[in-house]
Amino acid sequence: MSARASRIHLPGLAPLLLAASVAVMGVLVVLPLATVFHDALAKGVGQFLASLKEPDALAAIRLTLIVAAISVPLNAVFGLAAAWCITKFDFRGKTVLLTLIDLPFSISPVVSGLVWVLLFGAQGWFGEWLLDHDLKIIFALPGLVLATILVTFPFVARELIPLMQDQGIDEEAAALTLGASGFTTFWKITLPNIRWALLYGVLLCNARAMGEFGAVSVVSGHIRGLTTTLPLHVEVLYNDYDFVGAFAAASVLASLGLVTLVLKTALEWRHSGELAASRRH
Amino acid sequence: MTDRVRPIDPRGRGLWKPPLSRWRVPSILPGFGLSLGITLAYLAAIVIIPLAALAIRPWEIGLSGVWATLTDERVARALMLSFSLSLYAALLNAVLGLVIAWTLVRYEFPGRRILDALVDLPFALPTAVAGIALTAIYAPNGPLGSIAARFGIKTAYSPLGIFIALVFIGLPFVVRALQPVMQDLDKEVEEAAQTLGASDLQRIVFVVAPALAPALISGVTLAFARAVGEYGSVVFIAGNMPMKTEIAPLLIVIKLEQYDYAAAAAVGLAMLAISFGALIVLNIVQLLIARRGRR
Numbered sequence: 001m002s003a004r005a006s007r008i009h010l011p012g013l014a015p016l017l018l019a020a021s022v023a024v025m026g027v028l029v030v031l032p033l034a035t036v037f038h039d040a041l042a043k044g045v046g047q048f049l050a051s052l053k054e055p056d057a058l059a060a061i062r063l064t065l066i067v068a069a070i071s072v073p074l075n076a077v078f079g080l081a082a083a084w085c086i087t088k089f090d091f092r093g094k095t096v097l098l099t100l101i102d103l104p105f106s107i108s109p110v111v112s113g114l115v116w117v118l119l120f121g122a123q124g125w126f127g128e129w130l131l132d133h134d135l136k137i138i139f140a141l142p143g144l145v146l147a148t149i150l151v152t153f154p155f156v157a158r159e160l161i162p163l164m165q166d167q168g169i170d171e172e173a174a175a176l177t178l179g180a181s182g183f184t185t186f187w188k189i190t191l192p193n194i195r196w197a198l199l200y201g202v203l204l205c206n207a208r209a210m211g212e213f214g215a216v217s218v219v220s221g222h223i224r225g226l227t228t229t230l231p232l233h234v235e236v237l238y239n240d241y242d243f244v245g246a247f248a249a250a251s252v253l254a255s256l257g258l259v260t261l262v263l264k265t266a267l268e269w270r271h272s273g274e275l276a277a278s279r280r281h
Numbered sequence: 282m283t284d285r286v287r288p289i290d291p292r293g294r295g296l297w298k299p300p301l302s303r304w305r306v307p308s309i310l311p312g313f314g315l316s317l318g319i320t321l322a323y324l325a326a327i328v329i330i331p332l333a334a335l336a337i338r339p340w341e342i343g344l345s346g347v348w349a350t351l352t353d354e355r356v357a358r359a360l361m362l363s364f365s366l367s368l369y370a371a372l373l374n375a376v377l378g379l380v381i382a383w384t385l386v387r388y389e390f391p392g393r394r395i396l397d398a399l400v401d402l403p404f405a406l407p408t409a410v411a412g413i414a415l416t417a418i419y420a421p422n423g424p425l426g427s428i429a430a431r432f433g434i435k436t437a438y439s440p441l442g443i444f445i446a447l448v449f450i451g452l453p454f455v456v457r458a459l460q461p462v463m464q465d466l467d468k469e470v471e472e473a474a475q476t477l478g479a480s481d482l483q484r485i486v487f488v489v490a491p492a493l494a495p496a497l498i499s500g501v502t503l504a505f506a507r508a509v510g511e512y513g514s515v516v517f518i519a520g521n522m523p524m525k526t527e528i529a530p531l532l533i534v535i536k537l538e539q540y541d542y543a544a545a546a547a548v549g550l551a552m553l554a555i556s557f558g559a560l561i562v563l564n565i566v567q568l569l570i571a572r573r574g575r576r
Contacts, residue, residue, distance in 0.1 A: 007306070014388055015348065021396065024377050027425075028449055029402045030412035039417055078323045085316035086450055091305030100324050103332075109408075111532035111549040112536065115331035118338050123542050125334060137473025150327050182311035211407025214512035218534060231409040238413050238517065247417075249570040250410040257405035264405075265398045 001206070036254045043256040051237075051245035052252070059225040060249070066141070067216075067229060068209040072149040073177035075205050076198070079156025084190075085166035088172070101157050109192035112150045113218025116143055139221030144229065146159055147215040152208045159201030167193055194271055200264065207260040211253055308442035351545045351551055354524055356532055360548075363529040364555060366440060367508035370447035371455075371501045377448070378455025378500060379493075385456070398454050403449050408513025415446050429574040438520030443528065446514045451504030458494060458500025466492055493569050502563045508555050543574040 018045035051057060053129045068217050082101060086094055102240040119125050119168045120137040130137060171193070175185040182204065191198075228236055230253055268275060297386045306314070339347050350356060403411065418428040419436040436442050453495050466489065474484045514528040520524045527535075529552050536545035 002567070008469070016382055017384045018390060020386060021381045024370060024381065024398055028377075028445075028452065029427075031397055031418060032411055032449070033402060033406065035414045035417050036410060039414075048323040071424065076321065081319035081323075085320055087310050088310050088311050089317075090307060091313075091317075093304075097320065097324075097483060100328055103328060106506050106560070108512065108530050108533075108549070108552060110512050110533050111335065111510065114533055114545055114549050115335050117537055118334040118542055118546055119331060121537075123540060146327075150331065153323075158570055169310055176311075185310075187525055207405060207570065211410070213407060213412075214530065215508075217512070218537060231407050234409045234413065235517075243417075246413055249529055250407075250413055253407045253410045257402070257410070258409060261398060261405040264401070277534040 016022050030224045033175050033254060033258075036247055036250050038241060040251040042247075046252075047244055051248045054245070054266075056225045056228070057233060057245070057249060060228050060230045061252070063141075063144070064210050066232040067144050067158050068206055070145050071152060071209050072202060072206045074149060076156050076202055078153060079160055079201060080198070082157045083160035083164050083194075084186075086161055087167075088169050090134045094252040096225070098161070101154055101161075104154055105151075107153055109214030110218055113147045115150070116146050116219050122240065138219050139223065139227055141227075143219035144216050145218045146226065148212055150206045151212050151215045155205035155208065156198065156201035159197050159204070159275075163194060163197045164190075196267060196274045200267050200275055201264055203260055203267070206231070209258060210256055319322055335549055335553070339543055339550050342543040350547045354527075355527065356548060357534045358524050359529045360555070361526045361550075361553065362440065362443070362510055362527070362558075366444050366447055366528075367505050368479065370444055370451055370508050371505035373423065374446055374455045375497060375501050376452045377452060378459055379497070382463055383457045383460035386460055390518070400453050402453075402469075403451075404453050407515075408429045408450070408511070411449060411514040412446065412517035415442075415449065415514065418516060419445060437518050438522075438526065442518040442520070443515050443526060446518050447508040447511060448509055450514050451508050453499070454503040455500035458496045458503065462493055462496040478567045483547060491570075495567050497572070498563060498567045502560060506556050506560060511554065 006084075063254055082097070085091075086097060112245060116123060120130060120143065122138075123126055123129075124138070137146070171189050172185050175189050176182070180188070210229075212229075213235070216229055217232055217235070220229070220232055222228055222232060222236060224236060230249055234246050234249045234253070237249060320558070339350075342345060346478060351437070381400065385393060385400075416437050419421050419442055421427060421435075421437070422431050426436050434441070434528070436445065455456075471484055471488055474488050490549070510526075512534075515528055516531060519531070521527055521531060525576070529548060533545045533548050536548060
């Protein structure tokens with residue numbers, strides 16, 4: 001009786017809904033993923049590998065790694081600092097701070113690139129000054145990093161804040177009253193408590209940083225081999241009708257996405273209690 | 282998120298409140314100045330100053346210049362296209378999201394957890410990758426595009442193609458918003474309704490639907506907001522024909538390529554203003570529903 005009552009029981013609805021879900025997910029979500037790998041290998045493994053060994057492709061991979069290696073640690077430090085002051089202390093203006101941290105999620109990636117051009121582009125506020133001092137931000141690495149940071153910076157903070165809010169300050173306060181230094185307390189108490197959530201946030205931040213397209217496309221200038229990250233390399237090849245090359249590069253990015261998804265899912269299954277995310281969604 | 286912020290009382294659980302003159306409660310924990318300093322400096326450099334540029338620069342061409350930019354037929358049509366297609370895609374996502382979330386929460390079947398993990402794929406797949414893959418599928422010679430073409434329907438390089446891409450990227454928002462609420466749905470309430478003689482349809486309409494409505498609205502809102510600004514997954518499949526399949530973010534890129542910074546900023550600011558307006562309206566709707574539910 002209870003099993004029957006526990007679900008809405010229209011006759012034949014369960015198989016119907018299940019079939020509909022699988023069909024939608026298959027056509028809408030899985031088919032594009034399969035297409036990437038299928039089209040990358042359309043002309044054989046040899047050409048697939050050859051297009052990944054092109055100097056421009058290797059330069060794009062290197063640039064993508066450099067951009068992520070700069071922006072992800074910076075965002076992790078910011079996330080830790082923001083979560084520490086927001087969750088461990090009580091002060092006025094917290095809501096404003098939280099709103100500002102969430103803001104980049106509601107901004108179009110293109111706008112996230114645009115704002116840096118408005119500041120540092122040829123006709124930007126600081127454009128002339130940069131030109132006089134022979135500094136380049138837009139159409140160069142610093143611009144790519146700034147755009148990536150703006151797009152990805154809420155990830156770590158948003159993962160940590162709800163979790164640290166729930167954990168409160170009791171453990172840290174106990175350590176401090178027992179004579180531990182502030183740094184020891186953070187290192188031995190706080191960090192172990194939040195390590196999985198931190199890893200989770202860094203994982204999502206990194207995936208977005210390496211896969212970001214809109215924001216970096218605005219500040220990149222698409223100079224081949226110099227300012228094209230891997231997603232931009234995909235675009236350049238695609239617009240040149242080099243479809244095997246475009247999908248080969250895309251398959252590297254898709255693999256990155258898949259690995260991220262697997263790690264994220266594994267974290268959610270094994271450490272759900274220590275992740276704020278699993279409570280949120 | 283803000284309602285999770287509860288005051289931390291350093292003196293125990295009493296009703297101690299911070300004196301009005303002081304802006305922060307004293308605490309024995311160290312590092313407040315350092316962490317707040319880093320946070321504020323970073324926020325200023327990365328968010329506040331850049332967004333100030335976005336808010337200020339359009340007005341270099343004056344109110345009339347901004348108005349002329351936004352009412353220019355090409356820009357106006359791009360804005361219309363972006364917002365209307367995003368709305369339609371979010372509405373379809375509401376239906377698909379309900380079906381998928383319900384299936385994942387209420388039924389046990391082999392492969393359920395894999396299907397559940399796959400829901401996040403549109404988040405995990407870089408947008409440019411999704412863009413070229415969707416284009417390959419729905420192009421006139423693609424596996425699905427060719428079928429549609431046989432019926433005389435143009436998918437890629439038409440508004441329909443943009444719509445498909447927006448449905449793709451919006452789906453996870455609705456499913457992930459609904460899942461926890463469906464999980465928490467009190468089965469006893471449903472059972473009570475049943476024992477009191479409610480039909481299945483009555484239970485869905487009067488018991489399940491009101492409980493899900495706020496989460497559904499917030500998921501749809503997120504999907505809508507994401508769709509309005511989406512660029513990477515749309516720009517390949519759109520075809521980018523002026524007046525027909527140009528989306529608003531692409532217009533920003535085009536204005537920047539013409540070194541028309543003020544016009545680009547005007548379009549960006551307009552997008553931001555319209556989507557914040559939509560978010561506020563939807564939040565009010567959500568509040569009203571929540572209040573009605575409590576009565």
